[in-house]
Amino acid sequence: MLLNYRIPREPSTPRIAVWRKLKALGVAQLGDGLVTLPHTPETQEQLEWVANQILESSGEAITWIARPSSRRDSKALKKQMQAERTDEYAALSEEIENTGSADRRTLARWRRQYRQIEKRDHFSADGRDGARLAIDAVATTITGAKRSVGSP
């Protein structure tokens, strides 16, 4: 799935909103105004909405159902996207590790951050389980409750 777009430099608010949205979706940037996501009905819809938003902001946008002609490039893209998610999971794990004691509010924030990363993690990147376990450990400390054996 590809989205190529052009959006006016000014006003900057819609341009920044579009960029934030694309970031939240976990796109890989291929070039200036060209981003990609693996193709699923869901990602297609997501990119089409962003395209719609760009058009409403006096920009130009076309979504494409396309894939690299070589498997090697396809794999490289997948690796790139995985690496980006792995970095995000690692940053979250590190923050959890460096926080001495957390309250429920902080726990809720971490869980939310985790869900956001997981949502844009299209290829089960390394670091996901580590981040989840770190959050579970915090939850156990706070609530005193233990997850039953065998639960994921």
Place this chain on the structure above:
Amino acid sequence: MKWTTRAGIHVDRAASAWLITSYIDPAAEFIYVNDPDDVPVDSTAFDMIGCELTHHGDDVTFETILRRYDLVDPILWRLGEIVHQADLDDDRFDAPEAAGLDRIIRALGCDHTDEEVRVITGTILTSLEKHFRAETARG
């Protein structure tokens, strides 16, 4: 009247269809298409790119329909907050129900047709609406 939306329906389309049936056109018939160019001329399109009843600014389609049809009932707007969060997850509203609703409708889509997902979601929303009304009445 005939109403057309994009196939592979999810929370915003299913909820909008419920809103249409419940408050705008009780005899509504729904058509699901893949391409905006396949929308029959005698039908009203919703939640599709390029049509009137779709995302506008920060609004999802459900909210757009509430505005366009002057539906000011706060309970419907509360449902709108849930649909908005389930669809966009942008932290605009505090709607803890959203994540669950999103997952449930996504799951329904795995083994049900669009029409079935629409009907089941409608049942859920009708009950949720009654539940909120009862809650509000109790104060």
